[in-house]
Amino acid sequence: MAVVERTVGTKNTVTKRRKSRLGAGEGRTAFFFLLPSLIGVTLFLVVPIIASVVLSFTNWKLLGQPQFVGFANYIRLFTADPQFWPVVRNTLFFTFEYLVLNIVISLGLAVWISSLKRGQRWFRVIFFLPTFTPGIAVAIVWMLIFAPDGFFDFIMRSLAIHIPSVLTDQNLAMQAVIVVSLWAGVGYNTVLFNAALDMVPANYLEAARIDGASAWDRFWKIRLPLISPTLFFGTVMTAITSLQVFDQIYVMTRGGPGTATATLGYSIFQKGFQNFQMGYASAIAWVMFAMIMVLTAFQFWLQRKWVHYDN
């Protein structure tokens, strides 16, 4: 026993020594290999991030010299701006509804596709198509469909359904934006979940079937827990992108009518590039960042309750 321990000990020291030699000799080489991406990350990520922190404390108007204004932008944001709280509420509303519907629909589609005997590949491609269609193009087409007296209104009229024109109605406008976002965004999660479902070992399902588990039980008790890491990934990514929603709103509603569809992402654009208040827009961007971080952290905390990892 003692001999074994000693041998192991010697081995460890040998490995350690070799490691440190590796570090000394090749660390520099590794550094130079990493340098290109390090420069890229610094220039295009670190510097802009720091710059936007600094900007959020100034009144920079894109033109002219910025002036330091302390916390004025943040104070205005939280206390004076009548648009801010509706915008936060809209962003959370959009994220919640979109996230739930997206996960439910894409999971449903994924299960359906994986149950098909043939044509699985075709359906995957069909549902994935909107994902690589440019968001702006998608939004423009949908805007024309939903426009007052457009195709959608025509269909509703033909069916004798009397609803107000969606893009000019305070409540329906956000629903229209969510429908478009779902159309464009469901495909990605569908393919993701479908791939995960296909990875579920067939022998588990077969064993369960022999034991008499119903299809319903097999789904909730075997397949769903086994794909939960993928489901978690899909949920987190979808939540982050939906908190940043911009394209659809820019094209379809410009935040209107009123503040009905104004979200944080759109507010940043509007304040920064239309009203030329870059400092103020940077402050909103940091609030958005904080929100995304808190919600993502919350999701990571929550995952301990429902995500099962193999090991």
Place this chain on the structure above:
Amino acid sequence: MKLSLILATAALVGTSAFAIQVQAQDAPVELKWQMWGDQQDQALWQSLADLVTVEYPNIKVTPQISGWTDYWTRLPVLASSGEIADIVAMQSMRMPSFYSILEPLDSYFASDSFDTKVFESSIISGLSHDGTVYGLPYDVGPWLVFYNRDKFKAAGLAEPALDWTFADFKAAAEKLTVDGNYGYATQAFDYISGPVALGAEYFNDGNQFDVTNAGYADAVGKYVDLTAVDKTSPVFASGAGAVQASGRFASGNAAMYIDGPWSMISAAQGADFEMGIAPLPRGDGESRFITAGSGFGVAAAGKHKEEAYKALKVLTGPKAAEILASAGRALPGRLAEQHFWYDVAAKDVKGTRETLEYSFAHSTPFRLNENWNEFENLITQYMPLALNGDKTTAEVLSDIQSQLP
């Protein structure tokens, strides 16, 4: 010896200075010209750029065209990163936000005794800020009512008089709202140009926004009622902007809408009916109209400002105005060349010359400040709530006012 040395040095300096001057005059200069437009406008702007080279063989102007919306997002970014072109296109309504990137032109005018009287006076003041001129115009125009003559005839309505009142306008809109079609198609800017024509002001005396004042609220309310109460117009959607009204007009779904001469030719070409134009309806007082237009300025940060100024004068000169006017691209800011637009481009539209001359004769300064963009965005975003009856005009205006500095 000393003297001869001094003389020799002086002679040397003199000749080299002369040589530099000669070289400077002849050295080829390449200027970049930032402009908005569609692909189809490219050739037109290029033909203007070529005029500069014909006049000054050493100056070559290259147009850089981007879409209208992108142009205004790009401009401040290019300006603040030092990438701005030598000649910059500018719209009068955006001058208060951007004058600082342009060179004040008054000293240039003084140096070659250039007289801006050859241009329509309202657009020269539109391209000025605090009394200093920052650009020369290529087009100008007041907001006007575009109407479908066939529909007026079918409804038995007399064509609008030059001094028609809001009551006339409303009566026409009501009478023209038949068979699922509308008398009028409203859009965001109507709530600016319309109330001004009725005599209202959106600013206080200090040139700051005061959109809740009784006069403006009343005038906006009149226009809102056309949609909210009388249902003579559909509600416009905040996202689609101006495209909808012109589309409805062209398809015959709406008999009237408000736009400017800059879109008149495309509206007339898109219409398979006879089109007419009339001034905006007046209130109880005299007619008064705001005008807008666009032009070009010299970038303050440019390296070749002298050459850019020379090019600017060609680009806004008589020949350029003739080209743009005949093509229907613009009603020239130059008074002497306006007839090319009336007689060539606008010959099929009824009432252009009388209407525009009447409008210019009754033009009122277009009051702007550096928050103008914000105001226009808010109007676009909030006005639909008043139009669909979700909020009253007063509520919407106070929402807008609360967000303006």
